[in-house]
Amino acid sequence: MWDYTEKVKEHFFNPRNAGSLESANAVGDVGSIQCGDALRLMLDVDPATEIIRDARFQTFGCGSAIASSSALTEIVKGKTLDEALKISNQDIAAFLDGLPPEKMHCSVMGREALQAAIANYRGEAWQDDHEEGELICKCYAIDSALIERVVRENGLTTLEQVTNFTKAGGACASCHEKIEDVLIGIVAARCEAGAIEAAPAVAAPEPVAAAPAEKPRMTNLQRMRKIEEIIESVRPMLQKDNGDIEVVDIVGKNIYVNLKGACMGCALEAATLGAIQQKLFEDLGEYVRLLPASQLEMAR
Amino acid sequence: MKPIYLDNNATTPCDPAVVEAMLPFFTEQFGNASSIHSFGNQVGIALKKARAQIQALLGAEHDSEIIFTSGGTESDNTAILSALKAQPDRNQIITTVVEHPAVLAFCDRLEKEGYVVHKLRVDGRGRLDMDEYRALLTDRVAIVSVMWANNETGTIFPVEEMAEYAHARGIQFHTDAVQAVGKLPIDLKRTKIDMLSLSGHKLHAPKGIGVLYLRRGTRFRALLHGGQQERSRRPGTENAPGIIALGKAAELAMQHMDTENTDVRYLRDKLEKGILARVPRAFPNGDLHCRLPNTSNIAFEFVEGEGILLLLNKLGIAASSGSACTSGSLEPSHVMRAMGIPYTAAHGSIRFSLSRYNTLEEIERVIEAVPPIIEQLRKISPYWGEAGPAADPASRFQPAYA
Numbered sequence: 065m066w067d068y069t070e071k072v073k074e075h076f077f078n079p080r081n082a083g084s085l086e087s088a089n090a091v092g093d094v095g096s097i098q099c100g101d102a103l104r105l106m107l108d109v110d111p112a113t114e115i116i117r118d119a120r121f122q123t124f125g126c127g128s129a130i131a132s133s134s135a136l137t138e139i140v141k142g143k144t145l146d147e148a149l150k151i152s153n154q155d156i157a158a159f160l161d162g163l164p165p166e167k168m169h170c171s172v173m174g175r176e177a178l179q180a181a182i183a184n185y186r187g188e189a190w191q192d193d194h195e196e197g198e199l200i201c202k203c204y205a206i207d208s209a210l211i212e213r214v215v216r217e218n219g220l221t222t223l224e225q226v227t228n229f230t231k232a233g234g235a236c237a238s239c240h241e242k243i244e245d246v247l248i249g250i251v252a253a254r255c256e257a258g259a260i261e262a263a264p265a266v267a268a269p270e271p272v273a274a275a276p277a278e279k280p281r282m283t284n285l286q287r288m289r290k291i292e293e294i295i296e297s298v299r300p301m302l303q304k305d306n307g308d309i310e311v312v313d314i315v316g317k318n319i320y321v322n323l324k325g326a327c328m329g330c331a332l333e334a335a336t337l338g339a340i341q342q343k344l345f346e347d348l349g350e351y352v353r354l355l356p357a358s359q360l361e362m363a364r
Numbered sequence: 365m366k367p368i369y370l371d372n373n374a375t376t377p378c379d380p381a382v383v384e385a386m387l388p389f390f391t392e393q394f395g396n397a398s399s400i401h402s403f404g405n406q407v408g409i410a411l412k413k414a415r416a417q418i419q420a421l422l423g424a425e426h427d428s429e430i431i432f433t434s435g436g437t438e439s440d441n442t443a444i445l446s447a448l449k450a451q452p453d454r455n456q457i458i459t460t461v462v463e464h465p466a467v468l469a470f471c472d473r474l475e476k477e478g479y480v481v482h483k484l485r486v487d488g489r490g491r492l493d494m495d496e497y498r499a500l501l502t503d504r505v506a507i508v509s510v511m512w513a514n515n516e517t518g519t520i521f522p523v524e525e526m527a528e529y530a531h532a533r534g535i536q537f538h539t540d541a542v543q544a545v546g547k548l549p550i551d552l553k554r555t556k557i558d559m560l561s562l563s564g565h566k567l568h569a570p571k572g573i574g575v576l577y578l579r580r581g582t583r584f585r586a587l588l589h590g591g592q593q594e595r596s597r598r599p600g601t602e603n604a605p606g607i608i609a610l611g612k613a614a615e616l617a618m619q620h621m622d623t624e625n626t627d628v629r630y631l632r633d634k635l636e637k638g639i640l641a642r643v644p645r646a647f648p649n650g651d652l653h654c655r656l657p658n659t660s661n662i663a664f665e666f667v668e669g670e671g672i673l674l675l676l677n678k679l680g681i682a683a684s685s686g687s688a689c690t691s692g693s694l695e696p697s698h699v700m701r702a703m704g705i706p707y708t709a710a711h712g713s714i715r716f717s718l719s720r721y722n723t724l725e726e727i728e729r730v731i732e733a734v735p736p737i738i739e740q741l742r743k744i745s746p747y748w749g750e751a752g753p754a755a756d757p758a759s760r761f762q763p764a765y766a
């Protein structure tokens with residue numbers, strides 16, 4: 065059985081705010097019956113202040129889906145809609161002291177229900193950018209949908225590239241065969257379509273340079289500005305937890321940073337760096353490494 | 365309160381008599397059966413006795429037809445691969461969509477390597493279409509592998525009849541019988557079944573021991589290569605404590621065969637009727653007229669299985685579910701899907717699997733425990749109204765990306 069935290073169990077056995085809300089003026093229905101998780105989130109929003117006065121949920125789903133729904137309603141009550149929109153799925157998972165990697169999608173569903181409900185209140189159409197596939201890398205919780213997308217968008221052909229771009233397969237390595245299966249499927253289709261030369265897709269002896277060739281190259285200055293811009297964008301998140309980050313130097317694909325304030329020595333330091341590195345991959349479209357500045361001294 | 369174990373199709377506790385029989389073979393009887401000295405000799409004699417006990421349970425003609433393996437998965441893989449390797453002119457496999465992953469996942473792998481796999485479909489009750497089966501029997505088929513009884517619903521397949529058809533066409537027939545052995549009387553010498561898998565831990569022996577029955581004269585290629593153990597068909601020093609335990613468990617299963625089909629069946633029926641009488645919008649899955657006496661699979665509509673299991677577990681009741689969430693996959697059980705059970709019911713299907721150790725008092729407790737749990741979860745289900753299922757539940761709630 066799953067290794068649920070006490071908080072998850074507590075919110076499953078005694079869910080808060082379960083049931084329907086008569087006074088709801090914002091409703092979000094998300095989830096997939098096929099996958100066995102679906103959630104209706106109901107909010108009572110004060111039209112004058114946009115403060116969420118009350119929140120209830122109805123969930124068809126497993127223990128962690130019910131616990132995530134319960135946590136979500138507790139988190140949003142008393143917040144304004146704009147504040148509520150900033151809630152991430154990690155916030156929901158953190159509220160529950162964490163979720164097993166296979167169950168992180170329950171917290172994603174919570175965040176999506178919130179976005180859908182707020183869109184519903186504001187009379188906007190909610191764009192569902194949801195994608196989900198079989199969980200491939202259990203160490204970093206990376207699923208097949210993400211791997212497929214990154215492989216397609218960047219024209220990846222080797223296992224090593226997939227690991228560089230997504231982290232999938234970077235730890236225990238037991239998912240390498242599954243990653244190769246995903247690669248083989250996509251590469252075969254691309255070969256058939258004439259998009260690339262037929263070549264050994266998996267056991268390529270010389271890995272292709274990891275930089276995606278299709279994107280126009282930035283100048284060094286543009287690239288550095290872009291990196292700074294991305295780092296700036298994550299600072300508010302760290303500052304909220306009384307931490308901060310600054311870029312010290314950029315050497316090739318290595319970006320050296322200082323974590324400051326509460327981030328220093330935090331048990332989640334590695335995870336924080338990992339998440340920011342992931343964002344850098346995605347926004348820069350190239351593989352980079354985010355390293356503590358202390359390693360810059362060593363490198364010199 | 366004493367916990368109630370109703371998950372015997374997943375695994376069973378070792379019978380105390382089984383543990384007692386195996387214990388000496390860890391310490392004073394530690395010898396290697398291949399050795400000539402008295403340490404080994406005693407073990408060899410005990411292995412021979414165990415082999416005879418299993419031969420009796422399966423009704424095998426010769427004791428040399430019993431090959432000890434590490435369990436059901438190894439036996440299944442060995443049987444299928446052997447048939448392909450031993451008959452290189454045949455490259456097709458016939459199996460069913462509802463097999464255990466030990467067969468299905470292996471067939472998927474073989475398919476990637478170029479073999480042709482035919483998967484027989486099932487109807488809403490989990491039954492096979494014999495006409496579809498017979499039409500597939502050609503001289504390109506190396507092996508038919510069909511489970512004797514389904515682990516999720518208990519539905520029994522007519523494997524003896526199917527083996528006759530296969531035999532008539534010169535095709536090897538294998539059955540994964542891990543759920544059937546010990547619950548149904550089996551007499552292999554009267555059948556045309558060439559190979560059969562059994563797993564110790566499903567019949568009160570330990571994990572890590574199993575058997576591949578291999579009919580004398582069946583062309584065979586070993587999976588492993590090494591010493592002369594099991595007549596070189598499964599080399600590796602014998603798992604003596606496990607084999608001796610399995611022998612004892614087989615003997616006990618013979619003694620209790622009637623119990624399974626009288627007492628256990630009575631308790632299973634009582635449980636199923638009791639729950640169905642108290643819980644609305646619930647239905648049993650599988651072939652109710654032809655299934656294992658210990659298994660009941662009930663779908664509870666509009667709720668999800670993992671929640672049910674967690675709440676049952678809190679009351680000390682152990683069962684299992686075919687929902688996606690309990691396995692960490694994205695889809696509900698392949699067996700439920702193959703039977704065409706709607707998603708809103710497949711995710712809420714719960715398997716209760718009994719054993720001869722369950723009591724009437726336990727079953728009565730479970731019958732009392734289940735209805736409030738379903739009610740509690742339905743209260744927070746978006747498909748459920750104040751007093752019952754919402755009128756037209758599917759249109760009441762239509763989540764995005766459903």
